[in-house]
Amino acid sequence: MERFCNAVCLFFLILCSVLFAGESYKVSVSIPPVGYFVSKIAGDSLTINVLVPQNSDEHHLELKPQDLIEVEKSDLYFASGLEFERKIIRQLKRKGNFNVIALNPKNLRDPDPHTWLDPLLVKKQAHLIAKALSKKYPQNKILYEKNLENFLEEIDGLHMKMKDLLSGLRSNKFIVYHPSWNYFAKAYNLVQIPIEIEGKEPKPRDLQELIKRAKKENIKIVFVQEGFPDTIARNIASECGADVVSINHLSADWEAELLKTAQVLHNALK
Numbered sequence: 001m002e003r004f005c006n007a008v009c010l011f012f013l014i015l016c017s018v019l020f021a022g023e024s025y026k027v028s029v030s031i032p033p034v035g036y037f038v039s040k041i042a043g044d045s046l047t048i049n050v051l052v053p054q055n056s057d058e059h060h061l062e063l064k065p066q067d068l069i070e071v072e073k074s075d076l077y078f079a080s081g082l083e084f085e086r087k088i089i090r091q092l093k094r095k096g097n098f099n100v101i102a103l104n105p106k107n108l109r110d111p112d113p114h115t116w117l118d119p120l121l122v123k124k125q126a127h128l129i130a131k132a133l134s135k136k137y138p139q140n141k142i143l144y145e146k147n148l149e150n151f152l153e154e155i156d157g158l159h160m161k162m163k164d165l166l167s168g169l170r171s172n173k174f175i176v177y178h179p180s181w182n183y184f185a186k187a188y189n190l191v192q193i194p195i196e197i198e199g200k201e202p203k204p205r206d207l208q209e210l211i212k213r214a215k216k217e218n219i220k221i222v223f224v225q226e227g228f229p230d231t232i233a234r235n236i237a238s239e240c241g242a243d244v245v246s247i248n249h250l251s252a253d254w255e256a257e258l259l260k261t262a263q264v265l266h267n268a269l270k
């Protein structure tokens with residue numbers, strides 16, 4: 001009888017460990033940089049579902065039914081204030097028991113959602129992420145707090161390096177197709193001159209004005225982004241003798257991409 005009980009216990013132990021191993025905590029985020037922030041704090045304690053692919057236009061994402069299913073299976077959703085998220089949030093609210101964490105709480109008044117490109121604003125987002133994860137998974141609170149501390153230190157280090165690269169330059173203006181670098185520019189005393197106007201290609205008259213301004217201001221660098229058109233950007237660059245460089249505001253390798261962008265600007269504007 002005792003041997004039978006032991007065998008039954010062993011069976012249940014194995015069954016439980018198999019079931020537990022197959023089940024993991026999951027959260028969803030909109031864009032790859034936020035996936036990076038969550039992974040810095042969560043480590044490998046959970047799975048992160050990222051909705052927007054790295055080289056795409058985050059303002060025109062066509063949600064697939066599978067995306068909504070994956071979001072519904074997640075314990076938390078970290079929102080960045082992008083257009084397509086309205087549909088997700090509506091759907092989640094209908095379900096009634098879902099946690100949406102707004103990483104851009106002021107977004108209603110400020111239509112520019114690209115806060116993830118300013119390291120100092122990302123520090124605020126990191127705090128919000130750590131707080132939400134600790135509340136949802138209190139058993140990992142100590143891990144999340146430690147990881148948050150390390151991540152904040154890394155961000156400070158990155159900010160100092162970028163400040164060094166972007167100080168004392170001869171020029172402070174750059175042209176970029178999609179206007180996602182305004183927070184970044186403000187943080188480092190730079191000026192972003194966008195080509196896209198309200199999400200659309202510029203009209204011929206606007207384009208002529210832009211080329212005139214680019215020549216007058218002696219613009220040295222024009223940024224293009226994968227997922228967005230680049231013909232107009234290349235034409236402007238050739239008209240004013242500027243270099244064209246591809247950058248990615250949605251890179252999953254957030255820190256390396258910001259540093260690379262700062263280095264390119266340093267080289268072009270020094």
Ligand SMILES: [Zn+2]
Binds near residue numbers: 058059114178
């Ligand atoms: Zn954008």
